[in-house]
Amino acid sequence: MQQRTNHQLSEYSLKTDRCASILGTGSYLPEYIMTNAKLESMVDTTDEWIRTRTGIRERRIAAAHETTSDMAAAAAAAALKNASISAEEVSMIICATVTPDMFFPSTACFVQSKIGALHAVCFDVSAACSGFLYAMEIARQFIASGQQKIILVLGADKLSTIVNWKDRNTCVLFGDGAGAALLGHREGSGGILATSMGSNGSLANILYTPGGGSAAPTTSENVDQKLATIHMNGRETYKHAVKAMVDSSEKVLAQAGLTINDITCIIPHQANLRIIEAIADRLHVPLNLFHLNLDRYGNTSAAAVAIALHEAAQTKNFRPGDLILLVVFGGGLTWAASIVQW
Numbered sequence: 608m609q610q611r612t613n614h615q616l617s618e619y620s621l622k623t624d625r626c627a628s629i630l631g632t633g634s635y636l637p638e639y640i641m642t643n644a645k646l647e648s649m650v651d652t653t654d655e656w657i658r659t660r661t662g663i664r665e666r667r668i669a670a671a672h673e674t675t676s677d678m679a680a681a682a683a684a685a686a687l688k689n690a691s692i693s694a695e696e697v698s699m700i701i702c703a704t705v706t707p708d709m710f711f712p713s714t715a716c717f718v719q720s721k722i723g724a725l726h727a728v729c730f731d732v733s734a735a736c737s738g739f740l741y742a743m744e745i746a747r748q749f750i751a752s753g754q755q756k757i758i759l760v761l762g763a764d765k766l767s768t769i770v771n772w773k774d775r776n777t778c779v780l781f782g783d784g785a786g787a788a789l790l791g792h793r794e795g796s797g798g799i800l801a802t803s804m805g806s807n808g809s810l811a812n813i814l815y816t817p818g819g820g821s822a823a824p825t826t827s828e829n830v831d832q833k834l835a836t837i838h839m840n841g842r843e844t845y846k847h848a849v850k851a852m853v854d855s856s857e858k859v860l861a862q863a864g865l866t867i868n869d870i871t872c873i874i875p876h877q878a879n880l881r882i883i884e885a886i887a888d889r890l891h892v893p894l895n896l897f898h899l900n901l902d903r904y905g906n907t908s909a910a911a912v913a914i915a916l917h918e919a920a921q922t923k924n925f926r927p928g929d930l931i932l933l934v935v936f937g938g939g940l941t942w943a944a945s946i947v948q949w
């Protein structure tokens with residue numbers, strides 16, 4: 608990694624009004640580990656197929672009574688402890704999820720009640736696997752404008768409730784979990800230096816859950832047809848995921864006036880090892896620059912990059928000034944990349 612000069616760093620800081628830094632992180636993973644061997648007993652698949660096509664060895668599955676907000680609240684509590692901030696100090700909670708506890712109230716409202724964040728404004732963001740970075744960018748804007756001081760950003764999903772456990776094309780890919788980050792202004796850190804986001808709604812039907820909403824409400828017929836489960840065109844998703852994540856990484860680097868050689872660590876959406884290998888190849892960086900955990904957790908949607916961020920923060924010994932690239936892709940289609948200065 609190239610050393611950045613103070614002059615360069617102050618230039619980046621000038622680009623934001625009041626920068627938003629990561630004050631603490633946390634995560635929660637359910638106890639139950641579903642191995643590939645277990646899936647072999649459920650659908651016509653093999654451990655070898657799953658490992659070689661996806662890189663996934665096992666995933667966590669939440670208990671029946673455990674909700675998305677339970678997981679998010681546990682991740683939030685860990686982040687508050689990590690940052691030495693009390694729940695009463697949190698002024699906003701944004702939860703990215705596609706598996707809310709209910710259509711309404713928002714999952715963020717349930718989390719507020721569970722952690723006792725009495726003074727927070729709460730709402731959810733729906734951007735599938737990209738949701739955590741969308742939520743981070745919303746939080747950054749509120750902090751930059753001076754309207755909010757401490758924002759709890761959550762990525763939480765209980766995908767096991769919308770997986771068709773008879774469809775081998777999808778059920779091997781996903782898991783449950785939650786991740787959290789507390790954002791606020793901290794002197795001496797550039798925080799989130801730049802974010803690039805994009806969406807393409809005309810490709811909604813390559814990765815979606817067609818039933819359960821107003822388009823195909825819950826009827827016994829729709830339930831029989833498994834409409835409220837994940838439908839995916841794997842090959843198309845793969846193709847668009849690689850392109851969007853490479854393009855948004857390049858865009859956000861250009862926005863921040865950086866090159867890939869400045870980056871200490873890349874934290875990608877954890878969908879599939881082959882997608883990440885293709886991105887590494889196209890960005891001309893070694894695979895070990897990426898923080899990976901998809902072998903242990905599979906794809907946990909909005910939670911994936913948040914859990915990986917927490918893990919990387921705990922294990923990689925980031926130093927002040929280190930530059931982290933976060934990059935995601937999900938249903939919508941949606942994608943985003945952010946650069947965070949530690």
Ligand code: ACO
Pocket residue numbers: 651652653656657660661736775776777779780814839840841842844845848878879906908936937938
């Ligand atoms: N076990 C065994 N065989 C399987 C399984 C399975 N679990 N799933 C599919 N197959 C079979 C297919 O039926 C097909 O058989 P056929 O040739 O007899 O029809 C064969 O394997 C090849 O299927 P492909 O879809 O061509 O397999 P591919 O190499 O593309 O891998 C995969 C499939 C892993 C889904 C890949 O397309 C992929 O990674 N796509 C990206 C999708 C992704 O990561 N989605 C996660 C959600 S997206 C997100 O998070 C943003």
